[in-house]
Amino acid sequence: MENYNARYARHYSLKNFGQEGQQKLAAAKVLVIGAGGLGCPVLQYLIASGIGGVGIVDNDIVSLSNLQRQVLYTTDDIGKFKVEVAAEKLKRLNPETKITIYNTAISSKNALEIIVNFDIVVDCTDNFASRYLINDACVLLDKPLVFGAVYQYEGQVAVFNVKDKNGVQANYRHLFPNPPQSDEVQNCNEGGVLGVLPGIIGVMQATEVIKLLTKIGEVLLNKLLTYNLLNNEIFILEIIGGSAAYNLIPKTEIAFKAMDYDWLCGISVTETGALSPADFVRKSTISDTIVIDVREKYELPKADFRCINIPLSELSIKMDAINEKNILLFCQSGKRSLKAAAILTEKFGTTKTIRHLKDGIMALQDKYNEQDN
Amino acid sequence: MEIKIIAFGSIAELTGKEITVQASDVDSLKVTLQELFPELADRKYAVAVNMKVVQENLELKQNDTVALMPPYSGG
Incomplete structure (x- = not known):
């Protein structure tokens, strides 16, 4: 053969x-x-x-x-x-x-x-x-x-x-x-x-x-x-x-x-997506932007600017409804919004710009208080 | 609806290998499972309904079988 x-x-x-x-x-x-x-x-x-x-x-x-x-x-x-x-x-x-x-x-x-x-x-x-x-x-x-x-x-x-x-x-x-x-x-x-x-x-x-x-x-x-x-x-x-x-x-x-x-496979979000209160306020006015409060519904202080509330615990289930290209996240101290940014980054990759408010709404309030003084 | 859950790998260590839960669709099933097993919130796993992997929400029927499959990495 x-x-x-x-x-x-x-x-x-x-x-x-x-x-x-x-x-x-x-x-x-x-x-x-x-x-x-x-x-x-x-x-x-x-x-x-x-x-x-x-x-x-x-x-x-x-x-x-x-x-x-x-x-x-x-x-x-x-x-x-x-x-x-x-x-x-x-x-x-x-x-x-x-x-x-x-x-x-x-x-x-x-x-x-x-x-x-x-x-x-x-x-x-x-x-x-x-x-x-x-x-x-x-x-x-x-x-x-x-x-x-x-x-x-x-x-x-x-x-x-x-x-x-x-x-x-x-x-x-x-x-x-x-x-x-x-x-x-x-x-x-x-x-x-x-x-x-x-x-x-x-x-x-x-x-x-x-x-x-x-x-x-x-x-x-x-x-x-x-x-x-x-x-x-x-x-x-x-x-x-x-x-x-x-x-x-x-x-x-x-x-x-x-x-x-x-x-x-290690840390999913670096500090690059973290915004200072001033930057956060500036970015929130850009078109095609959604601001999301990831705290639970009962948490205070309430935000006095336009935003929607999706608690972190419900984010992975509700994130499909987000249509805007720019996403701004905040919570009380910046910890949960960082986690939320990680979840959304994993979901949307680079198709959306995802940022969060460093040190949370507390830092934003401090900034306003400073201005008042 | 009564849904039979089969879990694999590290997920089974949290939930047990086989359990039964009540749920009307995949999203509500995930919520129920997270309430029962809070640690699931931080885990990644694929969901398969009647052996087919689903990526979006799906209505569940009585006696559907849902598999929870985590990724394995060992080699």
Whole structure:
């Protein structure tokens, strides 16, 4: 048989796969970002399967606490760069795959230049900043993204940014438009993870990559699969696409590179949106501006200027009704209005100008009192 | 309406894995859940009605199942 390679004999004899399927794998270039718990099984199975080119991005070194789940590494590898150890072992597994290593953390500065060289991206990272960054980069470059993530005993798998047969193409932001704040989430370090879990989820990711490339079966397009290893329950949620999520994603390479994803996932509003009482009063007269009191309805002093009242507790439910481009927020001391600004910034991104009154209505009153004197 | 809630990941740690609440639509359901579990106010989660993720308010019917799905980040 022409081009017969005994290494892939079980693929050749597989119904609906054969030499044709193998050739599609050999022609493909796949980027695996993160060479940890998810990345290890993804890399092992993809390279064993005969993918033509594989890129590995990671800047971490092997540590003892990794070995419970990161099965490419051994005790002797502690202290070495993961990408170097992984590449060396994977070359021995299958010298026919061209492996490219990127010994760096993925960032908005390097992501586009790296991702553009590959056909499919596999997200095996362990933090939200990287996950949102990778999602946005894949949307910008129109690359299929195979997503995987774990939490204690549960895992998630999804395939984003590929049109389904109805033309729907969802991405991570259709599911979770904005990242949680850093204090809201635990990573594997804090929350723990059963060692086999990233193995299971990583193998599912590798499976979806192979299915995407060879067009067999049904890929998890626009679907989020959740697996719970404690009871073997699998839930598959359908993700509806839509244009709203795209407003949150940088539209150009320049905008993407300027985006600070660490900041996005840490503190959501800086003091740049904070206004002094004088600026607040001045901005409130600009056209297409709405002034919102985010205090509870009973709180005093009442504002003696035109504003509407949406208590902070009701803001996320009522914010869809805000049509104005400029939003000015205030509360008693400036704390709740800052939080409100964060909520609205997450919702509207840069489509609206959102500012708040620093030190609240108390500061505004002090200013008037000074003038009276 | 009686609505069955299934919660995942860290959300389930707050609410329990399965609960039943009364609500007429998704927005009122979120308000009710926040009253029952105030910590939910600071959490991000996707809401799926009968396994379909919803981004806007939606009327709920008797015996609808609503999933509360937080993002996972571990890898």
